[in-house]
Amino acid sequence: MEPGPRSRPAEPGPCVSASPSAGAALPASGAEPGSRPAAVAAVLPAGGCGERMGVRTPKQFCRVLGRPLISYTLQALERVCWIKDIVVAVTRENMEEMRNIIQRYGHKRVSLAEAGATRHRSIFNGLKALAEDQPDGKLTKPEVVIIHDAVRPFVDEDILLRVVIAANEHGAAGAIRPLVSTVISPSADGCLDHSLDRAQHRASEMPQAFLFDVIYDAYQQCSDYDLEFGTECLQLALKYCHTKAKLLEGSPDLWKVTYKQDLYAAESMIKEKISQEICVVVNTKDEESVGYLLKEALRNELNCINITSTPLDLPGRDTQNFLMAQCYSFIHVNVVSSDSHETQRFLSIIEESSLPLLYPVVVVLVCFLDFTLVPLTQKMESLVWIRDLAKEVKKSNVLLSGLLINHSQLALTV
Ligand SMILES: Nc1ccn([C@@H]2O[C@H](COP(=O)(O)OP(=O)(O)OP(=O)(O)O)[C@@H](O)[C@H]2O)c(=O)n1
Numbered sequence: 001m002e003p004g005p006r007s008r009p010a011e012p013g014p015c016v017s018a019s020p021s022a023g024a025a026l027p028a029s030g031a032e033p034g035s036r037p038a039a040v041a042a043v044l045p046a047g048g049c050g051e052r053m054g055v056r057t058p059k060q061f062c063r064v065l066g067r068p069l070i071s072y073t074l075q076a077l078e079r080v081c082w083i084k085d086i087v088v089a090v091t092r093e094n095m096e097e098m099r100n101i102i103q104r105y106g107h108k109r110v111s112l113a114e115a116g117a118t119r120h121r122s123i124f125n126g127l128k129a130l131a132e133d134q135p136d137g138k139l140t141k142p143e144v145v146i147i148h149d150a151v152r153p154f155v156d157e158d159i160l161l162r163v164v165i166a167a168n169e170h171g172a173a174g175a176i177r178p179l180v181s182t183v184i185s186p187s188a189d190g191c192l193d194h195s196l197d198r199a200q201h202r203a204s205e206m207p208q209a210f211l212f213d214v215i216y217d218a219y220q221q222c223s224d225y226d227l228e229f230g231t232e233c234l235q236l237a238l239k240y241c242h243t244k245a246k247l248l249e250g251s252p253d254l255w256k257v258t259y260k261q262d263l264y265a266a267e268s269m270i271k272e273k274i275s276q277e278i279c280v281v282v283n284t285k286d287e288e289s290v291g292y293l294l295k296e297a298l299r300n301e302l303n304c305i306n307i308t309s310t311p312l313d314l315p316g317r318d319t320q321n322f323l324m325a326q327c328y329s330f331i332h333v334n335v336v337s338s339d340s341h342e343t344q345r346f347l348s349i350i351e352e353s354s355l356p357l358l359y360p361v362v363v364v365l366v367c368f369l370d371f372t373l374v375p376l377t378q379k380m381e382s383l384v385w386i387r388d389l390a391k392e393v394k395k396s397n398v399l400l401s402g403l404l405i406n407h408s409q410l411a412l413t414v
């Protein structure tokens with residue numbers, strides 16, 4: 001899935017990301033500070049059991065809007081075309097499920113490594129998969145490697161690019177966030193020993209990025225204790241490679257799904273993100289038509305949402321373009337008649353696209369009919385096909401509903 005223009009970070013100079021081929025090699029490292037490194041890979045530790053989530057399914061496989069959480073994280077990383085390889089570390093018993101997710105949701109550039117008993121061991125296994133020449137030659141050792149928890153689905157190209165550029169310059173870099181709670185240190189008897197000055201401390205988040213040789217060397221030297229009980233990759237780079245990571249302020253979205261309420265929050269955020277765009281699909285190019293007037297009325301009412309419109313009678317390729325705008329909410333306006341053919345054609349275009357794979361697609365069919373010509377009861381009977389069609393397309397994750405508007409009394413200034 002090639003990222004749209006809005007996924008570009010604001011940055012000077014041409015964005016290599018605009019290159020069409022995924023994983024395009026970037027200018028070699030060693031160039032000026034702030035320049036891009038050579039090929040970049042990512043390691044996603046996904047071998048945990050999600051004990052704090054309190055459910056049987058490991059949280060990375062818990063479904064949000066019907067789709068496993070890890071698939072959202074993979075989609076976020078795949079929108080970044082300069083990440084050449086993504087290595088996901090999963091347990092042996094979850095390998096098959098992970099392969100099914102990769103196949104079902106069309107994830108590319110993804111390879112699997114076996115997770116370890118701890119997060120650090122899983123990450124180390126992911127790095128080994130990149131370090132050692134693979135028999136199939138699929139993976140190559142990157143100059144910079146991103147490490148990102150599989151359960152942090154809201155990551156964008158901007159922070160990924162920033163940590164990668166900083167790692168290229170400093171050897172290591174990581175996203176941080178202000179502390180929400182104050183950190184305290186309890187004494188042996190369970191009482192307060194001292195508290196840390198919250199303003200002087202930050203929470204370490206993900207993504208993090210490293211010169212590959214720095215972090216791989218650190219893991220190779222890592223003590224069993226650190227592999228077993230450590231939680232901070234930046235600390236390994238400091239302790240074993242004397243590399244002080246550059247710390248970069250990240251956005252509030254970078255949080256890690258840990259408890260059940262985090263899953264509810266993730267679902268709300270995803271719903272909000274996909275409902276920010278509405279596309280009004282009309283069966284005419286006449287800008288004076290009811291469909292276009294409806295778009296303007298919606299734009300005036302829903303000023304926080306991006307409302308676009310497009311005529312349905314686009315040749316195939318153009319149709320695909322409007323689908324690739326990553327819109328998941330459509331208003332299909334049927335003015336001329338209440339027959340189903342045009343709506344069915346539109347829905348089949350949606351079903352054949354990859355949109356319903358990634359998110360539920362909402363289609364509101366708006367039929368403008370003049371009731372003075374035909375009694376309402378007769379019209380409702382002629383629209384019963386909408387209910388049957390809705391049952392059919394729901395199987396493809398398309399949610400269809402119908403709205404009947406009496407055209408003769410319509411005042412589109414509403
Ligand atoms: N042996 C492990 C443990 C954790 N992780 C991964 O590391 C990330 C962050 O770890 P955490 O939030 O602690 O996940 P869990 O260990 O699954 O959670 P819990 O501690 O609640 O069991 C997750 O993507 C998790 O799958 C991993 O790859 N291998």
Ligand SMILES: O=C(CO)[C@H](O)[C@H](O)COP(=O)(O)O
Binds near residue numbers: 233
């Ligand atoms: O915040 C982080 C910075 O590296 C890690 O995601 C966090 O430390 C992982 O710890 P745990 O696996 O116990 O949640």
